[in-house]
Amino acid sequence: MPRVLLVEDEPAIADTLVYALETERFEVTHALTGSEALAAYAELNHDFVILDIGLPDMTGLDVCRKLRDSSMVPVLFLTARDGEIDRILGLELGGDDYVTKPFSPREIVARVRAILRRAAATGANGAEATPPVTSPSTEVPATALHHDTTAMRIHCHGKLLDLTAHEYKLLLVLLGQPGRVFTRDQLLDRAWEDPGAVTDRTVDAHVKSIRAKLRTAKEGAEDYIQTRRGLGYLLSLS
Structure with a gap:
């Protein structure tokens, strides 16, 4: 139980x-x-x-x-x-x-x-945060953002991002189409099972948290998520 x-x-x-x-x-x-x-x-x-x-x-x-x-x-x-x-x-x-x-x-x-x-x-149901297991044959690419589809984890410049389930889903939506502007409603629809139970400000709070974790992984990485005022958010890795 x-x-x-x-x-x-x-x-x-x-x-x-x-x-x-x-x-x-x-x-x-x-x-x-x-x-x-x-x-x-x-x-x-x-x-x-x-x-x-x-x-x-x-x-x-x-x-x-x-x-x-x-x-x-x-x-x-x-x-x-x-x-x-x-x-x-x-x-x-x-x-x-x-x-x-x-x-x-x-x-x-x-x-x-x-x-x-x-x-x-999303593999985030364990009570304790689990550190990444790496070996010489499973090194994480030191790219800006790398999605490990098997483990359902996202790394920033080789460092694991300690994301909540909603943060992982939200970032994955942006990562799926870099350069595309997603409105808050679109992000809610894609990253929340019941988007009607939350508000668009929920997206803002999660984006702020993701940016903080990106910055912890690498200085300046928080700028990967850009705000288009009055429109929404996009991921820019250039």
Whole structure:
């Protein structure tokens, strides 16, 4: 059974979600605080994290930031606020999706299943970030961007980009047709299973995160993704 870490300090909400998840054959660990969640994850890796942004000891964003130091486990944010800044920050930190309270427990279960399917399809469903395995016969070409179709990974100048499932899909769309301008709606349609559940600002947040990872791989590589103001984004490797 997939193992889910639920981080929620409101008992009524937590009890409802635990029941819904366990009914659908998920194994659930419930933590009331951010520190409890980090300790639980350190003790036992989980396949998924449902993370409330408003926690009593630290924000869910802080918990996600600490998790991302060593893990690419999928994260679904819960928030009582409908503030755009919370959503964008969560996505920039590597969150896979968010839901605003109040919500349906069945919707949460459906989103968890959908994200796990996407993560499995891109090889990103492991709780721990897996370092690339290389050997003299499998050296990664030191090209600007190289897509390993077998492992479903993208390298920048020979360095593995540590991408979330959505970041990988979005960059792959751009890489498929360098020089073509994609609108935000086109990117949403191609990189998200349910584009109607997110906004075009979600694309902006993911592009910003991808650019940061490109820059980490090689100074100036962030400029590979160019903005066409009022139109969208394109990939330029020239």
